[in-house]
Amino acid sequence: MVKFQDLGISSATMKSLNRMGFEEATPIQAETIPLSLQNKDLIGQAQTGTGKTAAFGVPLVDKVDISSDVVQGIIIAPTRELAIQVSEELYKIGYGKRTRVLSIFGGQDINRQIRALKKNPHIIVGTPGRILDHINRKTLRLDNVSTVILDEADEMLNMGFIDDIESILSKIPEERQTLLFSATMPPQIRRMAERFMKEPQVVKVKAKEMTTPLIEQYYVETQEKTKFDILTRLLDIQSPELAIIFGRTKRRVDELSEALNLRGYTAEGIHGDLSQAKRMSVLRKFKEGTIDVLVATDVAARGLDISGVTHVYNFDIPQDPESYVHRIGRTGRAGKEGMAITFITYRERSYLQVVEKVTNKKMEKLIPPTVDQAIEGQQKAVMEKIMNIIDENNLDSYKSTADELLKQKDASTVVAAVLKMLTKEPDTTPVRLTEEKPLPQRRDRKFNDRNSSGGGYKGKKSYSNSGSNSNSRQRQGYSNKRSGQSSSSYSKSNSYR
Numbered sequence: 493m494v495k496f497q498d499l500g501i502s503s504a505t506m507k508s509l510n511r512m513g514f515e516e517a518t519p520i521q522a523e524t525i526p527l528s529l530q531n532k533d534l535i536g537q538a539q540t541g542t543g544k545t546a547a548f549g550v551p552l553v554d555k556v557d558i559s560s561d562v563v564q565g566i567i568i569a570p571t572r573e574l575a576i577q578v579s580e581e582l583y584k585i586g587y588g589k590r591t592r593v594l595s596i597f598g599g600q601d602i603n604r605q606i607r608a609l610k611k612n613p614h615i616i617v618g619t620p621g622r623i624l625d626h627i628n629r630k631t632l633r634l635d636n637v638s639t640v641i642l643d644e645a646d647e648m649l650n651m652g653f654i655d656d657i658e659s660i661l662s663k664i665p666e667e668r669q670t671l672l673f674s675a676t677m678p679p680q681i682r683r684m685a686e687r688f689m690k691e692p693q694v695v696k697v698k699a700k701e702m703t704t705p706l707i708e709q710y711y712v713e714t715q716e717k718t719k720f721d722i723l724t725r726l727l728d729i730q731s732p733e734l735a736i737i738f739g740r741t742k743r744r745v746d747e748l749s750e751a752l753n754l755r756g757y758t759a760e761g762i763h764g765d766l767s768q769a770k771r772m773s774v775l776r777k778f779k780e781g782t783i784d785v786l787v788a789t790d791v792a793a794r795g796l797d798i799s800g801v802t803h804v805y806n807f808d809i810p811q812d813p814e815s816y817v818h819r820i821g822r823t824g825r826a827g828k829e830g831m832a833i834t835f836i837t838y839r840e841r842s843y844l845q846v847v848e849k850v851t852n853k854k855m856e857k858l859i860p861p862t863v864d865q866a867i868e869g870q871q872k873a874v875m876e877k878i879m880n881i882i883d884e885n886n887l888d889s890y891k892s893t894a895d896e897l898l899k900q901k902d903a904s905t906v907v908a909a910v911l912k913m914l915t916k917e918p919d920t921t922p923v924r925l926t927e928e929k930p931l932p933q934r935r936d937r938k939f940n941d942r943n944s945s946g947g948g949y950k951g952k953k954s955y956s957n958s959g960s961n962s963n964s965r966q967r968q969g970y971s972n973k974r975s976g977q978s979s980s981s982y983s984k985s986n987s988y989r
């Protein structure tokens with residue numbers, strides 16, 4: 493166990509970390525902070541939810557000269573919501589030193605950002621398009637930047653962003669420190685990244701699997717037309733605290749959230765076609781628990797750290813394994829457990845095998861619950877809740893009404909009525925979901941060929957299509973798992989977001 497004070501951090505930054513409740517450094521923090529403090533270039537790879545933000549944030553803040561009024565560090569992130577989140581974490585880390593951190597991203601009033609830039613921030617966190625916009629308007633100068641960080645580096649260096657990143661880097665002095673972080677780093681992206689870096693060290697936290705062991709991973713094989721009913725049955729039985737459901741396209745996300753609302757769930761969608769105000773309000777409501785299901789495209793797949801997310805459902809299997817790793821990584825963070833369920837149609841089986849091969853982790857097969865099992869599962873969940881309430885032993889004010897009821901009806905009838913009241917009966921309200929075509933069947937084709945969507949990698953990789961037969965891995969993972977838990981930047985993004 494490594495303590496932060498053993499990593500050579502200043503006392504002002506230590507004060508912030510104490511305030512944040514950080515005691516021990518996570519492995520990626522312990523390995524990269526000392527190197528980063530020595531101004532080494534590095535590529536840091538560690539599983540989702542293991543503290544990569546502080547791994548780059550702590551040394552950056554520590555090196556900032558707050559007596560100087562120039563921008564000294566810049567962090568580039570692929571989505572607006574992530575830029576905001578990272579800037580908030582950096583603000584907390586920099587609190588002890590009074591470091592000024594500013595986020596700049598598309599969809600927000602540019603004049604407001606220009607005024608904020610005039611207040612001389614030390615650290616900028618932004619999305620590529622808006623950063624470039626400010627550079628071109630000469631409202632942001634990067635000539636004194638000594639550290640540049642690409643969060644979600646492999647995403648930042650893929651086809652959708654690479655040109656913007658190259659333009660931004662060309663405005664930063666050569667003698668800078670360059671840091672790249674992500675949970676995934678396909679080899680061809682890493683090779684490309686090394687062109688921007690000086691003798692980079694690759695720090696990869698040793699792990700057998702690319703995904704974190706905190707997440708139970710299941711898949712459900714189903715037909716396209718039964719997916720939605722199975723999804724709602726799973727939601728009823730598993731009763732997530734907060735759930736994220738990923739859909740493949742923006743239309744899919746709109747239709748799914750509408751359908752969920754029709755069936756009585758409080759769900760809202762987030763994707764790149766919504767106004768920034770709407771995106772932020774949806775996310776805020778989800779964090780507060782005003783809505784408990786967030787339906788999202790891959791715009792929410794990377795980096796977002798929302799406590800209370802116990803379940804991730806891939807309503808549509810993602811098109812590449814990296815996306816899978818990041819999507820399911822929205823649960824099982826900072827030591828908490830989570831569950832991920834991926835729906836596949838029969839024709840998409842080969843994608844499952846590719847994901848398993850890249851993550852080095854087999855998903856277990858989940859047999860979809862029947863309607864009867866769903867009702868039974870819910871009753872069990874309700875029973876558990878009732879037992880918990882009994883354990884809390886706080887029922888005195890209800891006792892006399894209870895006695896009165898029991899005078900009129902026998903105990904078993906009264907309890908049955910209460911159960912009925914608390915159980916959500918199967919809802920068959922008709923919903924309209926446009927059928928999504930299954931992903932093209934893979935034979936020896938290249939998996940990452942997402943050219944049509946503009947989101948693929950420049951370098952392509954091919955995976956072999958052979959894999960073990962997964963039919964033997966069956967289990968019914970229906971347990972109620974609450975216990976473990978406590979557009980400018982979009983101009984380049986694909987129509988899938």
Ligand SMILES: Nc1ncnc2c1ncn2[C@@H]1O[C@H](COP(=O)(O)OP(=O)(O)OP(=O)(O)O)[C@@H](O)[C@H]1O
Pocket residue numbers: 513514515516517518521538539540541542543544545546674675794795796797821822825826
């Ligand atoms: N040393 C620490 N002690 C306790 N909590 C920590 C520590 N470091 C980070 N955390 C918390 O862990 C959570 C996950 O951290 P973070 O978002 O940086 O993960 P990440 O590795 O960047 O994940 P992703 O790959 O999904 O972006 C955050 O809530 C963060 O505040």
Ligand SMILES: [Mg+2]
Pocket residue numbers: 544545643795
């Ligand atoms: Mg992160």
